[in-house]
Structure formats: C-alpha cells, structure tokens
Amino acid sequence: MQQPIYHSRDIRAWEQRWFAQGNSAYGLMQQVAWTLSQRLISILRQTSPSAAQQQHKPKIAICCGSGNNAGDGYLTAVYLTQAGFEVEIYAAQRGTSLSLQQAYLAAKAAQLKIITGFDFQQEYDVYIDALFGIGLNRDLDQSWQQIIHRINQRSGLKIAIDIPSGLDANTGQALACAIKADYSFSVLGLKAGLYTGQAQEYTGQVELLALIPPDPALKARAYLSPQQIYLPQRQAFAHKGNYGHVLIVGGHANMGGAVMMAAEAASATGAGKVTVVCHAKHHSAILSRAPNLMLADIDHITAAEIEAFIQRADAVSFGMGLGRDAWAGQHFQNWFKALSQSTLDVVYDADALWFLAKQPLSLHANHYATPHVGEAATLLNTTIAAIESDRIFAIQQLQQKYAGQWVLKGSGSLILEQQLWICSAGNAGMGTGGMGDVLAGMIAGLKAQFHTQIALHQIVSLHAMAGDVLAQHGMRGLQAQDMKHAIYQLVNVK
Known part of the structure; x- marks a missing residue:
C-alpha cells in the first residue's frame, strides 16, 4: 500500500471539512492526546523497565505553545496524569480558540501544575513538544530559539506532537533551529517535512496518528518509496544475454574511479554484461578490480561505433568522471546526440548534467537525471540555498524544464x-x-534487466537500503566502493 504524504495546508483543509460535517474540534484534540498518551506509555515501558521495577514512573514535562498544538499537549498531560505519571506543564501565553481553552480548563480541572514560561524547575525523563505544530512558516525569533535550545540540551526523551517545533512541515528545513525529537507523532497524515531536507536530524522515529478517514478532496503531495522490493526470480535456462547489457560512459584521464564504481554496481545488480567506455588510461586498473567487465577506449570510437554500441545495449549510464574541459565537451556532444535519438533507458549523472545545463534540451520519458543539490542549482541557474529551501519545488522545476525522470539526491x-x-x-x-x-x-543495471518492471523510486530505495546495510557497524568511514556487496545482498532477498 502506498503511504501518502501531504502538504500542511491540505491537512488543515481536511480538518476543516471534518469539522464542517459536525465533528468536534475539541473531540479531535482529545483523540490526538489519548492516542499519543497510550503510545507514549508503551514506549516508556519499553525504555524504562527499571523505573517500573522500582515502582515509580518517569517525570514528564509538557511544553505548550499558544496554538492548538498546545491543546494536544494539555490533554496529553491529563491522560498521562490519569495513568499515574508525574506531569508538569510549561506554557506560553495561550491563543483564543475555543478548543484550546477547553483543553486548558481540562488540565486545570485535573489539578495539573502549569508553569508560565520554560525555565525548567527540575530534570525530567521526558519532554513533550507541543509548541508549534505544522503552522510555523517563518524563522523563530531569538527568544523561541533559546527555548528550543534549552529543551534540546536536556537529557530526557524528546517527543514531538505532529512535527518537531521549528521544522518546516513542508520543506524539512529548520527555521533557524528545531526540537531534536526521538519520536515524532504526525497527526492525521504524514508531511513531507518529516522526511526530506534536514528532517532526519530532528524527527527521530516517525509514527502516524491516523484518526479520521480521508475524504475525496484530500490529495497526496507525494508517496513514501517502499522498502520491500522483490525482484523476479531468474529462470534456470536463462543466460547472460537475458539480463541486459549496460554501457557505462565517462572516465576522464584524471577521473577513473567513478566509472569503476558505477560499473561494479551495475554488475552487482545482476546485469548480464557491462561495458565501460572511458579513457584507456584506466583500463588496466578496471580489469584488475573486475575482470568480468568489458572495455572500450572512448577516444577511439567513431560516431558509427557509438551507434553500434547503443544498439547492442539495454541501458546506459553517462557522465560519471567525464570532466568539464574541451575533451569532455566533445565527448558529451558525440554521445548525447546519439543517446537523445535512442529509446534506451539512459541515466545522466555528474558531468553530463553540467553540460546539459549549458544547453538545456528535453529528455525522453525513460531518461533519468540524478543531480545532487549543487548540480540541481546549476541546472536551474539558481543557488544551493534556493534548492534546499524547497526541494520539492526544485525537482518539479527540473522536470518542467528538462522533462524526463528525476532524482534529487x-x-x-x-x-x-x-x-x-x-x-x-x-x-x-x-x-x-x-x-x-x-x-x-x-x-x-536494474533498468537493463527489468525496464518498466522496476520503477526509478524502487531503485533509489534499494541504493539507500544498501547504504543502511553498510552502516550497521557504523556510518563514519563508509566507502562507496563497498556498496557492491550490500547491493548483491539486497537484490537476492526473496
């Protein structure tokens, strides 16, 4: 099942339609708080077994802002207190919505201690962030930044209601700073800002509190790429010709490693044949690493031979280590002219994207461009900061300008x-x-084997998951050249 991702304005409009049908805003706030409190109780039982054995429960501070997110916080405090936890509320000046006032009165009726401001009077085991929610769309002022830094400096477990305060719900950019949560409980639907941009630094484990049914007017902005990807089993009577021929084209005299790693990755996916077309200077090194690869000298291939290579291939990856000098420019022109006229699956990466930016042309539907943010900025003639400020808008602009399919890495x-x-x-x-x-x-490698049977987003997920396999013993010092082993492992999962 595809997991939808929404824009915050669509979530708010969905809420309003729900309320217009006669459903209670305060009732929904109660649902959020009850569901969150039950989930939190389960988490605390798992993370603090010693506390349970000693017959005392963790101390909890709930930090409430001035909007409806604070109402979720007040009611969460009520339910956690009823469950026997020691809870104290730290609060900003309240807003005026009726449901927020009802939540505050419920907290007062439960005789909860409500402290104005965020000068914590003791150390707590848990800090619940109910400051801003999804409505924040501006940089925090200095006083709020200080409050968020103060919470982050505390050693207890951090829980965000909906989205960590300070994180843009739609872009994943910290608005100067943001709560660094261990868990983020996204209310009603998932938001893009929980997953892209700087999100991973702040969100911790993301869980969805799906409390009301979607309606026909609710449209997804994106979908989470699945992490369960199974490739078709190989037939016992097949041979290498059944599993695709990949061309890897690039490799300037001064940059041979890129084509080596690309070629080894293609082989690790199970491609039947892989040919590397690069500067002859790298041929000996390539054969010493991977004698199964075939080679061609990029400087001694005519236009007719380029056509012949393309006709024999099933997919091409073009641009890795190509360089940006006159030599590279000539080879880009030679290959791009032929590739743009073919129906092959073609990947444009690295220096091929740099040259594409110099002469913007439309890509075919089965051409895949894979820029990082710096390359995306060049392609759109803008800055890295502009790309990072709204990555979703940037990738949409890339496809609008160049067509094709895109990965913004x-x-x-x-x-x-x-x-x-x-x-x-x-x-x-x-x-x-x-x-x-x-x-x-x-x-x-995977497109050569499966073409339309495997989607681009599935391949990107396999690549990311291979990185996670390598990182099981630590992230620092992880080497791209070792990815082939993890790729081999993942493409053989049954």
Whole structure:
C-alpha cells in the first residue's frame, strides 16, 4: 500500500471539512492526546523497565505553545496524569480558540501544575513538544530559539506532537533551529517535512496518528518509496544475454574511479554484461578490480561505433568522471546526440548534467537525471540555498524544464516519475564520494534487466537500503566502493 504524504495546508483543509460535517474540534484534540498518551506509555515501558521495577514512573514535562498544538499537549498531560505519571506543564501565553481553552480548563480541572514560561524547575525523563505544530512558516525569533535550545540540551526523551517545533512541515528545513525529537507523532497524515531536507536530524522515529478517514478532496503531495522490493526470480535456462547489457560512459584521464564504481554496481545488480567506455588510461586498473567487465577506449570510437554500441545495449549510464574541459565537451556532444535519438533507458549523472545545463534540451520519458543539490542549482541557474529551501519545488522545476525522470539526491532523496516519491531509507554515512556513481550504475543495471518492471523510486530505495546495510557497524568511514556487496545482498532477498 502506498503511504501518502501531504502538504500542511491540505491537512488543515481536511480538518476543516471534518469539522464542517459536525465533528468536534475539541473531540479531535482529545483523540490526538489519548492516542499519543497510550503510545507514549508503551514506549516508556519499553525504555524504562527499571523505573517500573522500582515502582515509580518517569517525570514528564509538557511544553505548550499558544496554538492548538498546545491543546494536544494539555490533554496529553491529563491522560498521562490519569495513568499515574508525574506531569508538569510549561506554557506560553495561550491563543483564543475555543478548543484550546477547553483543553486548558481540562488540565486545570485535573489539578495539573502549569508553569508560565520554560525555565525548567527540575530534570525530567521526558519532554513533550507541543509548541508549534505544522503552522510555523517563518524563522523563530531569538527568544523561541533559546527555548528550543534549552529543551534540546536536556537529557530526557524528546517527543514531538505532529512535527518537531521549528521544522518546516513542508520543506524539512529548520527555521533557524528545531526540537531534536526521538519520536515524532504526525497527526492525521504524514508531511513531507518529516522526511526530506534536514528532517532526519530532528524527527527521530516517525509514527502516524491516523484518526479520521480521508475524504475525496484530500490529495497526496507525494508517496513514501517502499522498502520491500522483490525482484523476479531468474529462470534456470536463462543466460547472460537475458539480463541486459549496460554501457557505462565517462572516465576522464584524471577521473577513473567513478566509472569503476558505477560499473561494479551495475554488475552487482545482476546485469548480464557491462561495458565501460572511458579513457584507456584506466583500463588496466578496471580489469584488475573486475575482470568480468568489458572495455572500450572512448577516444577511439567513431560516431558509427557509438551507434553500434547503443544498439547492442539495454541501458546506459553517462557522465560519471567525464570532466568539464574541451575533451569532455566533445565527448558529451558525440554521445548525447546519439543517446537523445535512442529509446534506451539512459541515466545522466555528474558531468553530463553540467553540460546539459549549458544547453538545456528535453529528455525522453525513460531518461533519468540524478543531480545532487549543487548540480540541481546549476541546472536551474539558481543557488544551493534556493534548492534546499524547497526541494520539492526544485525537482518539479527540473522536470518542467528538462522533462524526463528525476532524482534529487540527498537526505530524503526525492524521485519524480509520473508522481513524486520520497525515499526514507539511507543514512549520513552515505555522504561520501562515489555514492552517486553507484546509484547511476544501479539504475542502469536494474533498468537493463527489468525496464518498466522496476520503477526509478524502487531503485533509489534499494541504493539507500544498501547504504543502511553498510552502516550497521557504523556510518563514519563508509566507502562507496563497498556498496557492491550490500547491493548483491539486497537484490537476492526473496
């Protein structure tokens, strides 16, 4: 089942339609708080077994802002107190909504201690963030930044109601700073800001509190890319010709590693044959690493031979380590002209994207472009900061300008095919040279074998999951050249 991702304005409109049908805003607030409190009780039982054995329960501070997110906090405090926990509320000046006032009165009726401001009077085991919710769309002022830093400095478990305060619900960018939560409980629907941009630094484990049924007017902005991907079993009588021929084209005289890693990744996916077309200087090194690969000298291939290579291939990955000098420019022109006229699955990566930005042309529907944010900024003639400020808008602009299918790499990679996907796998250890080359090789390798039977977002997820396999013993020092082993493992999962 596809897991939908929504824009915050669509969530708010959905809420309003629900209330217009006669449903209670305060009733929904109670549902949020009750469901959250029950989930939190379960988490605390798992994380604090010693506390239960000693017959005392964790101390909980609930931090309430001035909007309806604070109402969720007040009522969560009520339910946790009823469950026997020691709860204290720290609160800003309240807003004026009726449901918020009802929640506050419920907390007063439960004789909860409500402290104005956020000068914590003791250490707590748990800090619940009910400051802002999804409505924040501006940078926090200095006083709120200080409050958030104060909460983050505390050693207790951090729980965010809906989205960590300070994190933009739609872009995943910290609005100067944000709560670093261990758990984020997204109310009603998941938001893009929980998964892309800077989100992984702040959200912790994300869980959905799905409390009301979707209605026909609710439209998803994107979908989470699945992490259960199973490839068809191989037939016993098949041979290498049944599993695709991949061309890896790039490899300037000064940059041979990129094509090596891309080619090895393509092989690790199960591609039947892989040919590397690069500067002859790298041939000996490539054969010493992977004697199963075939080679061709990029400097001694005519236009007719390029056509012949393309006709024999099933997928091409183009641009890794190509360079950006006159030599590279000439090879880009030679290959791009032929590739743009073919019906092959083609991946454009690295320096091929740099040249594409210099002469914007439309890509075919089965052409895949895989920029990181710097390359995306070049392609759109803008800044890295502009790309990062709204990654979803950026990838939509890329497809609008160049057509084709797109991957905007980075934490919470975005994939735009017929619809938008967000990859929630992967880790910070993958921020190292060569990971993009591996992805380009994987796309070509899997498309050569399966074409339309495997989607681009599935390949991106497999790449991210392979990185997670490598990171099981630590993220620091993770090497792209080792990805082939994890890829081999994942493509053989039954």
